[in-house]
Amino acid sequence: MASWQELALPDHKGTPGWEFTELKNFDFASFQTATVGDLAAADQAELVFDLPADGVRLTQVDHAYHPVEEATSEGPLIMSLSQAVESHGDLVDKHLGSLIESSENVFTARNAAEWAGGAFVYVPRGVKVEAPIVLTAVQAQEGSALNWRVLVVLEEGAEAEVWEQYASTAPGLFTTVVELVVGENANLRFVTAQGLDEQSQIYGTQRAHVARDGKLDWVVLGFGAGYGKVFQNTILDGEGAEGKVTGAYALNGRQHLDFDTTQEHAAAHCNSDLAFRGILAGRSSAVWRGMIKVDEGAQETDAFQESRNLLISKKAHADAIPGLEILANDVRCTHAAAIAQIDPDQLFYLRARGLPLEQASRLVIEGFLAELVERFEEGPVRDALAGALERRLATVLG
Amino acid sequence: MATPEVIAEQEALKGLNADYTERYGFHDAENYLFKAPKGLTRELVAKISEFKNEPQWMLEFRLKAYDYFMAREMPTWGSPMLAEVDFDDIHYFVRASDRSERSWDDVPEDVKKTFDRLGIPEAERKFLAGVGAQYESESVYHQVNEALEAQGVIFMDMDTALREHEDLVKEHFATIIPPNDNKLAALNSAVWSGGSFVYVPPGVQVEMPLQAYFRINTENMGQFERTIIIADEGSYVHYVEGCTAPTYSSDSLHSAVVELIAKPGARIRYTTVQNWSNNVFNLVTKRAVAETDATVEWVDCNLGSKLTMKYPSVYLMGERAHGEILSIAFAGNGQHQDAGGKIVHVAPNTTSNIFAKSISKDGGRSSYRGLLEVGKGAHGSKSKVVCDALLLDETSRSDTYPTIRIGEDDVNVGHEATVSKVGDEQMFYLQSHGISEEEAGKLIVNGFIEPIVKELPMEYAVEMNRLIELQMEGSIG
Numbered sequence: 001m002a003s004w005q006e007l008a009l010p011d012h013k014g015t016p017g018w019e020f021t022e023l024k025n026f027d028f029a030s031f032q033t034a035t036v037g038d039l040a041a042a043d044q045a046e047l048v049f050d051l052p053a054d055g056v057r058l059t060q061v062d063h064a065y066h067p068v069e070e071a072t073s074e075g076p077l078i079m080s081l082s083q084a085v086e087s088h089g090d091l092v093d094k095h096l097g098s099l100i101e102s103s104e105n106v107f108t109a110r111n112a113a114e115w116a117g118g119a120f121v122y123v124p125r126g127v128k129v130e131a132p133i134v135l136t137a138v139q140a141q142e143g144s145a146l147n148w149r150v151l152v153v154l155e156e157g158a159e160a161e162v163w164e165q166y167a168s169t170a171p172g173l174f175t176t177v178v179e180l181v182v183g184e185n186a187n188l189r190f191v192t193a194q195g196l197d198e199q200s201q202i203y204g205t206q207r208a209h210v211a212r213d214g215k216l217d218w219v220v221l222g223f224g225a226g227y228g229k230v231f232q233n234t235i236l237d238g239e240g241a242e243g244k245v246t247g248a249y250a251l252n253g254r255q256h257l258d259f260d261t262t263q264e265h266a267a268a269h270c271n272s273d274l275a276f277r278g279i280l281a282g283r284s285s286a287v288w289r290g291m292i293k294v295d296e297g298a299q300e301t302d303a304f305q306e307s308r309n310l311l312i313s314k315k316a317h318a319d320a321i322p323g324l325e326i327l328a329n330d331v332r333c334t335h336a337a338a339i340a341q342i343d344p345d346q347l348f349y350l351r352a353r354g355l356p357l358e359q360a361s362r363l364v365i366e367g368f369l370a371e372l373v374e375r376f377e378e379g380p381v382r383d384a385l386a387g388a389l390e391r392r393l394a395t396v397l398g
Numbered sequence: 399m400a401t402p403e404v405i406a407e408q409e410a411l412k413g414l415n416a417d418y419t420e421r422y423g424f425h426d427a428e429n430y431l432f433k434a435p436k437g438l439t440r441e442l443v444a445k446i447s448e449f450k451n452e453p454q455w456m457l458e459f460r461l462k463a464y465d466y467f468m469a470r471e472m473p474t475w476g477s478p479m480l481a482e483v484d485f486d487d488i489h490y491f492v493r494a495s496d497r498s499e500r501s502w503d504d505v506p507e508d509v510k511k512t513f514d515r516l517g518i519p520e521a522e523r524k525f526l527a528g529v530g531a532q533y534e535s536e537s538v539y540h541q542v543n544e545a546l547e548a549q550g551v552i553f554m555d556m557d558t559a560l561r562e563h564e565d566l567v568k569e570h571f572a573t574i575i576p577p578n579d580n581k582l583a584a585l586n587s588a589v590w591s592g593g594s595f596v597y598v599p600p601g602v603q604v605e606m607p608l609q610a611y612f613r614i615n616t617e618n619m620g621q622f623e624r625t626i627i628i629a630d631e632g633s634y635v636h637y638v639e640g641c642t643a644p645t646y647s648s649d650s651l652h653s654a655v656v657e658l659i660a661k662p663g664a665r666i667r668y669t670t671v672q673n674w675s676n677n678v679f680n681l682v683t684k685r686a687v688a689e690t691d692a693t694v695e696w697v698d699c700n701l702g703s704k705l706t707m708k709y710p711s712v713y714l715m716g717e718r719a720h721g722e723i724l725s726i727a728f729a730g731n732g733q734h735q736d737a738g739g740k741i742v743h744v745a746p747n748t749t750s751n752i753f754a755k756s757i758s759k760d761g762g763r764s765s766y767r768g769l770l771e772v773g774k775g776a777h778g779s780k781s782k783v784v785c786d787a788l789l790l791d792e793t794s795r796s797d798t799y800p801t802i803r804i805g806e807d808d809v810n811v812g813h814e815a816t817v818s819k820v821g822d823e824q825m826f827y828l829q830s831h832g833i834s835e836e837e838a839g840k841l842i843v844n845g846f847i848e849p850i851v852k853e854l855p856m857e858y859a860v861e862m863n864r865l866i867e868l869q870m871e872g873s874i875g
Contacts, residue, residue, distance in 0.1 A: 014474060311807035312807060313807055314806065317804060318802075321801045321802065322798070322815070323797070324787075324817055325795075326787070326789065326817050327795045328792055329792045330792065330819050333817040334814070334815065334817075335798070335813075336813060336814045337802055337812070337813040339809065340809065340811065341807045341808050341809065341810070
């Protein structure tokens, strides 16, 4: 197998998915692989969300990590992936790389070759993990390449909630490869929040495989990094599987983020629902490409995707590329994409009631994002999501 | 209603659009005065130009385009069927006036019956069957031409226009679609023949839709047509290309280039009903510019061909310009309709709409591929894109690939698409009212495309509904 140094960078001309994210003057090898860092640096990093008080936490700084092990004979396994390779090699072997091959692109190849630490969450059959598991990766070594790797496996009927967040105290390159294996009738909520330094770059591939009657509720937040592209794929591969993806990004300055989502319906009677909202300020730009794929025979599919962008500056730029590829006929697939400014009628209404312009704009933007927050029932997720969005908005709007 | 006659007719029409060569088996008589050998060479391009007595600049244009064509790779996107196009297995030039050697008597009864069923006027039937010589004598079209001439409208085939209005042609030729725009535009630029040239003087409203078969000359349905329509300030013209009736062609590749120029305040509507026989690769480049306050509308219906890749586009160059694309695609067995449209907002306060409807049945594949771009400076622009697809059976496929690029904050754009099957409830409702399953299917499909069909000229709308019925026969149940 070719090493990552031998693989070519994706050319934005002619490589599907890379058309709007050009890797110009990008010297991948110049980012030295992160070394073992100082775990204390985690305290200096600005985190994306308020951490719930209870639950297991796994924190990594650069390639330094605690080999936390919370294992009992029947309970869940929550530990660094490096530790798991040592202590539960068979289990890791069975799943690691099962969804994302290292040869997929140059970034997955480097991640596969160089990841250290990472996280492994394994929930055995029928076990429910009550408190959220929180994974935090902090980049502190300037100009380094941090390769973050996560493997979550839920066996039949298991339930868990995993939150991961990326933060930094210095700019660098961040690669992420996340594999989520959701077993039959299992139920996973996975929250991934990216709050890297605004000079950082991020390239990632995150993929979930959901078996029969399994449920995945995936939240994606993109706030940090100066440049990057992340693939987010959900494969519904058993009848009755459900995949819900909720994404938000809020960018400023010259940030450019590219989200590439697919909802693949590989079996009949599955349901997928994806909604992205973006706020673009300054000279920032965002790309959202979404594909609903309905394989042959995946009848009675119900799939939905929407992406809405609000441009709040003249220089901001948004690309939306929704897509449908449908090879079954008994389906209901809908997608919608919209890019607009703040509705002047709404502004006028608020100002007519005495609100100053700035406050009125803010209310409209909050209302726009509230539609996203309202996808969740009242509870810690909704509160954390609302809190994270509110803090990010305060930064973006100044 | 199922009299033996009707049954016989339905039998005859079954599989309309399925392999014409076998079913109808009529071919051009092989007695061309000039027919180039297969394959494209520099010498052949020069020969075409010489044959047509063209000015030096056109010869140079063709040769340059030939170089572009040779240098470019075949597009890798679109349809995998593209790989089947064999550029070496194509006659690039057959003298057009020698094409129409058929006589009406040679046209098979089946095709004549189809024309009957569609209610196509006799003169047009002959045209469609390639019986051009008789066609020229139709005096009604002489009168149309006289009326147009009186208004100062120029309407002739491109080869004649190049001879009679060289300056006007030279001023506009390839200004919208440069020869190196894409591989197939380069091919067309090198070997083009025929097509229409239309110039409408300022303020002139052409009341009657212009149709290619109004032209007296026979160079009508060339393989590499080149059409330019210029609507001068404040004028209006509606150009209609093709016909709902099946159009038999023995050529495997059709690659036209169509350029529209709508000057300030002008309006151009260009309606296409593409129904080539199922052996044809139809790879067409169509582009329009709309200047200040101008409107360009493409009404694009694709029913025939093996593969169609065609995305009519409008560049909104002047303030308050408006672009509109209405698209219908119907893909049956063995067909891929890769259609859609592009709108580029360049100037402020411009508006646009794209409405696309596609239907796939019997294993056919229809794709909507579109671009909506709002450039820097095009503030106050508004656009709406709506795509709907209907899948009639489980072996068919439908894709939607819209791209939206926005570089301005003061805009409002939206895209929506839905894909669905014919609803059981709709079927049940209609059937419970005594309508047969087959009839109900036709009704639902006709209802589905109705919003676009109603934009067609009346007689075309009637023909389109009949044609959809023909295509639907036997497809449900």
